[in-house]
Structure formats: C-alpha cells, structure tokens
Amino acid sequence: MDILILGAAGMVGRKLAEALLDTGRLGEGEIARLTLFDVVPSDLQSRGAVAVETRAGDIADPATVQALVAQRPDVIFHLAAIVSGEAEADFDKGYRINLDGTRLLFEAIRAQPDYRPRVVYTSSIAVFGAPFAEPITDDFVPAPMTSYGTQKLIGELLLNDYTRRGIFDGIGIRLPTIVVRPGKPNKAASGFFSGIIREPLAGVEAVLPVEDDVRHWVASPAAATGFLLHAATMDLAPLGARRCLTMPGLSISVAEMIAALREVAGDDVAALIRREPDATIRGIVAGWPRDFAPDRALAAGFTADASFQDIIRAHIRDTAAGG
Amino acid sequence: MDILILGAAGMVGRKLAEALLDTGRLGEGEIARLTLFDVVPSDLQSRGAVAVETRAGDIADPATVQALVAQRPDVIFHLAAIVSGEAEADFDKGYRINLDGTRLLFEAIRAQPDYRPRVVYTSSIAVFGAPFAEPITDDFVPAPMTSYGTQKLIGELLLNDYTRRGIFDGIGIRLPTIVVRPGKPNKAASGFFSGIIREPLAGVEAVLPVEDDVRHWVASPAAATGFLLHAATMDLAPLGARRCLTMPGLSISVAEMIAALREVAGDDVAALIRREPDATIRGIVAGWPRDFAPDRALAAGFTADASFQDIIRAHIRDTAAGG
Ligand SMILES: NC(=O)c1ccc[n+]([C@@H]2O[C@H](COP(=O)([O-])OP(=O)(O)OC[C@H]3O[C@@H](n4cnc5c(N)ncnc54)[C@H](O)[C@@H]3O)[C@@H](O)[C@H]2O)c1
Ligand SMILES: NC(=O)c1ccc[n+]([C@@H]2O[C@H](COP(=O)([O-])OP(=O)(O)OC[C@H]3O[C@@H](n4cnc5c(N)ncnc54)[C@H](O)[C@@H]3O)[C@@H](O)[C@H]2O)c1
Numbered sequence: 001m002d003i004l005i006l007g008a009a010g011m012v013g014r015k016l017a018e019a020l021l022d023t024g025r026l027g028e029g030e031i032a033r034l035t036l037f038d039v040v041p042s043d044l045q046s047r048g049a050v051a052v053e054t055r056a057g058d059i060a061d062p063a064t065v066q067a068l069v070a071q072r073p074d075v076i077f078h079l080a081a082i083v084s085g086e087a088e089a090d091f092d093k094g095y096r097i098n099l100d101g102t103r104l105l106f107e108a109i110r111a112q113p114d115y116r117p118r119v120v121y122t123s124s125i126a127v128f129g130a131p132f133a134e135p136i137t138d139d140f141v142p143a144p145m146t147s148y149g150t151q152k153l154i155g156e157l158l159l160n161d162y163t164r165r166g167i168f169d170g171i172g173i174r175l176p177t178i179v180v181r182p183g184k185p186n187k188a189a190s191g192f193f194s195g196i197i198r199e200p201l202a203g204v205e206a207v208l209p210v211e212d213d214v215r216h217w218v219a220s221p222a223a224a225t226g227f228l229l230h231a232a233t234m235d236l237a238p239l240g241a242r243r244c245l246t247m248p249g250l251s252i253s254v255a256e257m258i259a260a261l262r263e264v265a266g267d268d269v270a271a272l273i274r275r276e277p278d279a280t281i282r283g284i285v286a287g288w289p290r291d292f293a294p295d296r297a298l299a300a301g302f303t304a305d306a307s308f309q310d311i312i313r314a315h316i317r318d319t320a321a322g323g
Numbered sequence: 324m325d326i327l328i329l330g331a332a333g334m335v336g337r338k339l340a341e342a343l344l345d346t347g348r349l350g351e352g353e354i355a356r357l358t359l360f361d362v363v364p365s366d367l368q369s370r371g372a373v374a375v376e377t378r379a380g381d382i383a384d385p386a387t388v389q390a391l392v393a394q395r396p397d398v399i400f401h402l403a404a405i406v407s408g409e410a411e412a413d414f415d416k417g418y419r420i421n422l423d424g425t426r427l428l429f430e431a432i433r434a435q436p437d438y439r440p441r442v443v444y445t446s447s448i449a450v451f452g453a454p455f456a457e458p459i460t461d462d463f464v465p466a467p468m469t470s471y472g473t474q475k476l477i478g479e480l481l482l483n484d485y486t487r488r489g490i491f492d493g494i495g496i497r498l499p500t501i502v503v504r505p506g507k508p509n510k511a512a513s514g515f516f517s518g519i520i521r522e523p524l525a526g527v528e529a530v531l532p533v534e535d536d537v538r539h540w541v542a543s544p545a546a547a548t549g550f551l552l553h554a555a556t557m558d559l560a561p562l563g564a565r566r567c568l569t570m571p572g573l574s575i576s577v578a579e580m581i582a583a584l585r586e587v588a589g590d591d592v593a594a595l596i597r598r599e600p601d602a603t604i605r606g607i608v609a610g611w612p613r614d615f616a617p618d619r620a621l622a623a624g625f626t627a628d629a630s631f632q633d634i635i636r637a638h639i640r641d642t643a644a645g646g
Contacts, residue, residue, distance in 0.1 A: 091488065129564065133462070138464075139463060141461075141465065142464065143483070143565050144484070145564060147488070150481070153480055154477050154481075157467070157473050157477055158473070158477075160466070160467075161470055165414065242466050
C-alpha cells in the first residue's frame with residue numbers, strides 16, 4: 001500500500017503517521033510507502049518495511065500537488081490547512097490554502113486516468129454557526145461564521161460531488177476541538193481548553209478566559225487518529241452521497257474538565273488554573289457549538305473517547321513517553 | 324442609480340431588465356444606467372432616462388468581470404449560470420462558469436476600494452437533495468445531488484462570507500422551478516412542468532413523462548422578478564449572517580396543474596397532454612424537493628404566486644403581449 005498524508009507535520013498528521021509506522025499496516029494492507037507532505041518538513045524516518053518519503057512544499061502550487069498525486073497513492077489523508085484564526089486574519093491565504101489547495105488536490109486526482117483512491121478529508125465542527133439546535137443533529141444546516149468554516153464546508157461539498165462523480169472515494173470527518181493539544185500554547189481562541197489541562201500538569205499556571213459553564217465538543221488526539229484510520233478502511237457505500245460526518249466527541253463544560261483534572265491529578269494541580277475573564281474570547285466561544293448527536297458517525301463505527309479523565313490520563317502517558 | 328445584470332439575456336434576466344426599464348426605478352432610486360451582460364448579447368434598448376449598455380462576454384474571464392465591476396454599479400444582479408443538465412454533462416464548464424465565475428465577480432468587487440454594492444445572487448432549490456424533510460424548513464441541511472446544486476451552494480457560502488467580511492451586501496435567493504417558462508421547449512429534465520401548460524395553450528401536444536402525483540415547488544417568471552426586485556431593495560440587516568433564503572412557491576402536483584389548466588383554458592386544451600412515462604425522467608424527478616416552509620423569506624416580505632390558475636393566466640397575457 002502506498003499512503004500520502006498532506007499536512008503530515010501538523011499535530012494530528014504527526015500522530016497519524018506515527019500510528020501507521022507503529023503497525024506498518026492500514027486495515028488489511030501492508031504499507032510499502034508513506035509519503036509525508038507539509039510546508040514544514042517532517043522528521044519521521046522509515047521504519048520496518050515502510051519507506052518514508054518526505055516532501056516539503058505548498059499545497060496551493062499545482063505542480064507540487066500533481067507530482068504528489070502522480071505517485072497514485074491508494075489512500076490520501078488531506079489534513080493540510082491553516083487554522084481558524086489565521087484564515088480570518090489573512091483572507092487570501094485562507095482561501096488559497098484551504099479552498100484552492102483542496103480543489104487542486106481533487107483536480108490532480110481527476111487528471112489521473114483509471115485512478116480512484118480513498119480520500120480522507122479533515123473538516124471541522126466550525127462548519128456550524130449559531131443559532132444552534134441543541135444537540136446538533138446530522139440534518140442540521142451547516143452555516144459557518146468564519147472564513148475557515150466556509151472553506152472547510154466548501155471542501156466537503158467538493159468532496160461529495162467528486163465522489164458522486166466517481167473521481168475518488170471520499171469521506172470527510174468533522175473533527176471536534178482536539179484536547180489536550182500537546183506542545184506549546186498556540187494563539188487559537190480555543191487554546192485554553194487544552195491549556196487549562198496541559199499547563200497545570202506541567203506545573204505551570206494556566207489562564208481561563210471564560211466562565212466555568214462554557215460547554216464545548218472535544219475529542220483527544222488519539223481519538224482523532226482513530227477516526228482517520230477508521231475512515232481510511234471502512235466501507236463507505238452505506239454512507240450514500242453524504243460523505244461528511246460530524247465525529248463523536250464529549251460535550252463537556254469547563255467546570256467538568258476542571259473536576260476531571262482534580263480527580264486525576266489532585267487539588268494542587270487544579271489550583272494552577274487562574275480565572276481571568278476575557279470578553280473577546282468569551283464572545284468568540286459563545287458562537288461555538290456545544291453539543292452534537294452524531295448518529296451517522298456512531299452508526300458507521302466511529303467511537304468517541306470514553307471520558308475526559310481518560311483523555312487526561314492519555315495526555316500524561318504521551319507526555320512521559322515523549323520525554 | 325447604476326445597475327448591472329449578469330446573465331441578462333436569460334429568461335429571468337430579460338424579465339428583470341424589462342421590469343426595470345418599465346418603471347425606470349429601483350425602490351426609491353432612479354436608474355441612470357443599466358448594464359446588460361451575457362455571453363449572448365441582449366437586444367434591449369435605452370428607454371426614458373435609463374441608458375442601456377450591452378456587454379457581451381464570459382463571466383469566467385477575469386478581465387471582463389473586472390471591467391464590469393470597475394463601473395462600480397450600486398446593485399449587481401448575478402444570474403449568469405449554466406443550468407443543471409449542462410453542468411452535469413460538462414464538469415469543467417459547470418465549475419468554470421458557476422463557481423469560478425461567481426468567485427471572480429466577488430473578487431473583482433473586493434478589489435475595488437471603498438465600494439460595497441448590493442449583490443443579488445440567484446441560487447436554486449437544487450442545493451437540496453434527498454432524503455428530504457417534508458416540508459423542508461430553513462434549518463434543513465442543503466445536500467446537493469448534482470454538480471449544479473453543489474456550485475450554487477458554494478456560491479451561497481462565498482456570498483455569506485464576503486458579506487460577513489463587509490466586502491459587499493449580499494443576498495442569495497433560491498428560486499423554485501420557474502413555470503411557465505416561455506419560449507421553446509428546452510432539454511432540462513424539469514422542462515415538462517412548463518411544457519404541459521405552454522404547448523397545449525399554443526394548440527400543440529405536450530408529453531408528460533411522469534405520474535400525475537408528482538409534486539414540485541414552482542413559481543412564475545413574474546414572481547421571480549418580484550423576488551429579485553425585493554431582494555435588491557429590502558433591508559438586509561435583519562437576515563443576520565445567513566443571507567440565502569429559499570423563495571416562496573407553490574407546492575403543486577401534476578394532477579393539480581392539469582386541473583388548473585382545464586379550469587382556465589378548458590377540456591380541449593387539457594386533452595393535448597399525452598402521458599408517456601419515461602423512467603429516466605421519473606428517476607431524476609424523484610430526487611427533487613416537493614414542499615418547503617420558507618418562513619424566513621415570508622417574514623422578509625417575499626411573496627409567492629397566489630395560485631397556479633393565476634400563473635397560467637399571466638402566461639396567457641404575456642404570450643399575447645409578446646405577439
Ligand atoms: N486540531 C483541532 O482542534 C482541529 C479541529 C477541527 C479540524 N481540524 C483540522 O484537522 C487538520 C489537522 O489539524 P491539526 O491540529 O493537526 O492542524 P496543524 O495546524 O497542527 O497542522 C496542519 C498542517 O498543515 C500544514 N500546512 C499549512 N499550510 C500548508 C500548505 N500551504 N501546504 C502544505 N501544508 C500546509 C501546516 O504546516 C501544518 O503542519 C486540519 O485540516 C485542521 O483544520 C483540527
Ligand atoms: N429557471 C429556473 O427554473 C431556475 C430555478 C432555480 C434557479 N435558477 C437560476 O436563476 C438564474 C436565471 O435563470 P434563467 O432561467 O434565466 O436561466 P437562463 O439559462 O435562461 O439564463 C442564464 C443566462 O446566463 C448566461 N450565461 C451562461 N454562461 C455565461 C457566461 N460564461 N458568461 C456570461 N453569461 C453566461 C446565459 O447565456 C443565459 O442567458 C440562473 O442563475 C439559474 O441557475 C433558475
């Protein structure tokens with residue numbers, strides 16, 4: 001099997017690549033080649049029978065994307081994107097990378113004769129915008145409130161149409177907000193959801209800019225990897241023409257997150273969370289979805305994290321393993 | 324006032340242009356210039372104080388669109404499109420005209436400094452795909468089953484995002500199937516809805532390829548013109564961020580259409596409808612929406628035709644007036 005990951009140096013892409021290298025398999029297939037593409041070169045090495053090929057480049061460059069697809073990978077994971085805040089700050093860049101990049105990829109696949117790969121596309125719950133139903137069902141209208149959400153949703157529509165046309169066999173998975181995001185704090189407005197767990201566990205104070213009753217839809221990095229692997233191997237025919245699914249997650253309030261942290265790591269750790277309300281962040285978060293009923297994804301065999309306590313414990317294990 | 328119509332030589336565009344020329348006004352404003360753009364040159368002439376400027380060109384050509392927008396019209400009606408059947412038969416052409424053309428228009432507006440026109444975009448109920456709720460409410464997920472529907476829906480999403488960004492003041496109106504379409508029969512799968520009225524009224528036999536209980540969502544050409552004029556002049560602020568609305572129509576079965584024809588024009592005319600079931604057309608039509616609850620549009624002051632009898636009578640008047 002020949003596998004391509006676009007956005008392989010990102011948080012989710014890296015976890016996915018490691019999972020593939022750990023087993024050397026995807027479903028029933030043995031992986032011969034794993035191509036890791038990103039603007040930032042990936043530092044993962046070949047392992048066992050899997051030859052890792054690293055390519056650095058821009059997904060918005062047609063020749064670059066055509067060359068990647070010319071290898072005719074069996075499975076393409078498309079994770080390359082700039083995130084919400086950046087797409088909002090830089091209109092051109094967001095449309096160029098998130099929309100044009102996606103379309104270039106799909107067009108490069110169409111240009112290959114007799115080729116119909118599996119394409120797994122990471123969409124986002126940012127395709128939904130207020131006012132929300134609660135919970136948000138699979139029939140609820142996506143109405144994005146950001147350019148990022150708009151671009152992700154357009155990618156979904158293209159994926160559905162290219163799939164319907166038989167150009168590839170596509171599936172789009174709308175990821176919940178991934179918590180606990182490892183590494184340094186980033187500037188995403190959602191950053192505090194990870195920060196209030198990650199920083200205290202590292203003995204560092206964390207700022208909580210919203211009220212304790214704020215509720216959101218989250219999944220762990222491991223759950224995201226699980227979604228991607230399942231999406232790459234499952235039978236897609238039962239999904240029919242609607243190939244984009246909201247992934248299962250946990251609907252959890254900040255208060256419940258903090259209680260889980262206290263339970264897993266103790267009062268002293270939880271005490272490192274400092275409340276410092278920020279009206280701007282509170283305003284942004286007020287426009288985010290709180291709860292979903294992801295029935296189609298559950299019926300298709302996608303599984304959420306068991307509990308937020310488990311998410312915290314997995315983060316502690318990963319951090320210890322990572323050094 | 325300076326007004327631009329893209330797709331001005333089409334069925335709806337022509338009716339709109341005539342309505343604007345008839346009154347010389349749009350809402351409170353007097354029209355000074357009306358620019359009619361289409362690949363097919365329009366043959367309408369200046370009238371009264373309105374200077375008509377005719378431009379022939381391709382909406383998918385950036386320089387052409389930039390030149391149109393450089394006139395900085397106050398209101399832009401964007402109706403240029405290739406229809407469902409053609410967009411399905413020619414993948415590249417559909418995406419080029421319906422998607423790229425729309426984006427080029429929006430980008431040309433963005434490139435103009437200190438400019439924020441009203442943009443009225445004609446979307447379609449083809450943004451919805453089976454399985455449907457019945458009636459389809461404003462919160463129901465659009466899931467197109469054709470490339471045309473996909474392209475129209477992407478246009479809606481871009482319109483919402485460009486509007487949210489303050490680039491223009493946009494509104495998208497999802498037109499029902501327009502019945503009675505004047506002129507020659509066309510090859511659209513929906514053509515028979517107009518054909519079974521138009522041909523018998525002209526003393527010509529019409530073929531009905533589906534069962535009498537087939538139900539669909541229709542509006543007259545005059546109603547479509549009314550929607551466009553209202554969309555161009557209404558206050559859009561109350562719509563918030565969701566600027567695309569399903570237009571009101573009549574949910575009517577073929578049997579009810581034929582009964583209305585019999586009532587208005589008599590048994591002999593209705594007898595000119597010949598039943599000749601066509602499995603292909605029946606299959607296509609089975610995937611079409613049957614009924615809507617267009618509450619947002621009704622609340623925003625859009626009004627549907629009073630009855631199908633009235634639609635038939637208006638068609639008879641128009642045909643007589645047209646010669
Ligand atoms: N992390 C989340 O909470 C979350 C939630 C919903 C959806 N998603 C989506 O899941 C995917 C992965 O998320 P992540 O958290 O790993 O994001 P990330 O930002 O960590 O990774 C995205 C990767 O894409 C790469 N990239 C950006 N521009 C590129 C370009 N022009 N050419 C090639 N590569 C480019 C970046 O370098 C980065 O490594 C993204 O598509 C993201 O939008 C993430
Ligand atoms: N008629 C309907 O039942 C219906 C229903 C829903 C939506 N709509 C939409 O309403 C709009 C008007 O519909 P209509 O019935 O008048 O369609 P139409 O086909 O009669 O008119 C569309 C016009 O666009 C022009 N056009 C096509 N390609 C072009 C290009 N590259 N550059 C410039 N102009 C180009 C055509 O020449 C044509 O005159 C269209 O956008 C259509 O998709 C129509």
